[in-house]
Amino acid sequence: MLQVNFLREERERVLEGLNKRNFKQLQLVDDAIEADDQRKKYQFELDRNLSEMNRISKEIGILMKEGKKQEAENAKTQTAEFKQNSQELQQKLKEAEARLLEILYQIPNIPYKQVVAGTSAEDNEIVYQSHDVEGLGEGAAPHWELAKKYNLIDFELGVKIAGAGFPVYFGKGARLQRALVQYFLDKNTEAGYIEVNPPHVVNEASGYGTGQLPDKEGQMYFVNEDNLYLIPTAEVPVTNLYRDVLLDEKELPIKNTAFSQCYRREAGSYGAHVRGLNRLHQFEKVEIVRLEKPENSYEALEEMVAHVKSILEDLELPFRILRLCGGDMGFTSSMTYDFEVWSAAQEKWLEVSSVSNFETFQANRLKCRFKGEGKTQLVHTLNGSAMALPRIMAALLENNQTGDGIKIPAKIAEYTRFDVID
Structure with a gap:
């Protein structure tokens, strides 16, 4: 705000x-x-x-x-x-x-000076691309076919239990998912982020604190009897740890990471772009959250971008980084970088992470301040996905398919204890 x-x-x-x-x-x-x-x-x-x-x-x-x-x-x-x-x-x-x-509450954040004007994703700036990309050619299977072939994910069984958008993972699919979560957490903690295990439901004040309410009220699952919301991302409970808190300047920066299930209604989503793992109502994600002094927040943002970049390099996936234009940024953001991986079988880019600086927009709602040299100021808050699982899983399956099975990147094979799915 x-x-x-x-x-x-x-x-x-x-x-x-x-x-x-x-x-x-x-x-x-x-x-x-x-x-x-x-x-x-x-x-x-x-x-x-x-x-x-x-x-x-x-x-x-x-x-x-x-x-x-x-x-x-x-x-x-x-x-x-x-x-x-x-x-x-x-x-x-x-x-x-x-x-x-x-x-x-109805006025969005003001874009940072580097952000260009624009109305849609077409106006975003590509600031980095790791590889020239191309399709896998005739016979390449999309991830939902590979998941069925190797008994990794059952989408129909998820529909039976809960509805569309709630897949069930089996065998090596479940182990790969768990390995990715552990790898992301380890990578984040090695970079100085303190791991937090937060609640997966939040109250209304928490939703308002980080800007999900009232902006995205219709996209959140709501528990009527208890007036609680299922979290759309761990950003919400982790950032709200510091609601109504006066920090000492010496405590900054604060760096947290958290794994959580994420719940999003995605009302109105339909069509080919939501098939398989492309868009889910429940998915797993590892988040990074930072609280910074105002003069340091954009340097911190670039550090977060470099950190997520290093993760994708470890995953050996073709990816690109975009700086979003004003019209494509989230309501609360002052500047956002999106990371997209190349889906070789679908031949399109899939967003897997957003890294944003909110400046004082969230902190003003949260009343999160710090005191230094006798002066009390609002902190700057930042967060990013490091990483979201579904589309990473989709890209790993599609880009690494061979005639002999699906190869697992070396860094992840250390966690899965298998290097191929066959």
Whole structure:
């Protein structure tokens, strides 16, 4: 959430940034400033009213001591009027604060200066590509056929148990999945990330804290009886560990990694692009989360990009890195890099990771601050996938298929304890 003072003081910069996003509701910026003016007005009137009420209350005691009973009674009447007025002003102030918050929740983050304007994925910038890519040729099988052939994943059985988008992994498929999770966690902890095992459900405050609510409410599974949401990513519970926390400057940076199941309704998704592992309602992912001082956050972002790049190099997959344009970034992001792997059998790029800097956008919602040299500031939050499992699994199966089975990359074979699926 952007700070209203930032909207007021940097209005032209905000409007320019929102235009980069192709955001159409620019009036919300002025609406927020107007709502804040109204809030300030009620706050000023309330403070003045309470001050006058306190002054008169003190006078009542003096008047009573002086035996001026009638004047004291008149003053009591005035105090009652001020009290009633204060209650009305408090209600108006509460409504004005709620109105301001409602508006601020609708305004996305402002893109960083390096982010280009754009309206869709077509406008994203390719900043790195590891290999020239091509298809495997005639006879290459997509991962869902390979999964069936080698009894790795059963999509139909998942439909029987839960519905589409909930696959069941068997044998070497399950072992490969588990090996990838362990490898990702080990890689992250070796890079200085502290492992966290968080809850897989969060409350409403946590959803608002990281920006899933109200922006993606329809995409999250909701447990009505308990007012809890199944997490769409470990970013949500891990970042919320620091909600309402005042950190010491010496504690930064904070680097966490977490494995979790992820749950996404993906409402409205259909067609060939969701077949097999391409898009699931439940999947496994390992996340990295960082809290940084503002002046260090973009250097940290580049470190995270280099870290994810090293993982994909270990997996021996063709991949590319894109810097997203304003119109393709998530609501909360200031700058995002996407990683895509080449699916040789499907002959298309599959997104497997997003690494983002949110600057103070999440921290302002979370009220996550740090204190250094007597000054209290909001932290910058960052997160990234390192990595999401389904499309990595799909690319590994498709790109490594041979006449003798599916080869396992050497780094992962150390964890699976087999180097081929046959």
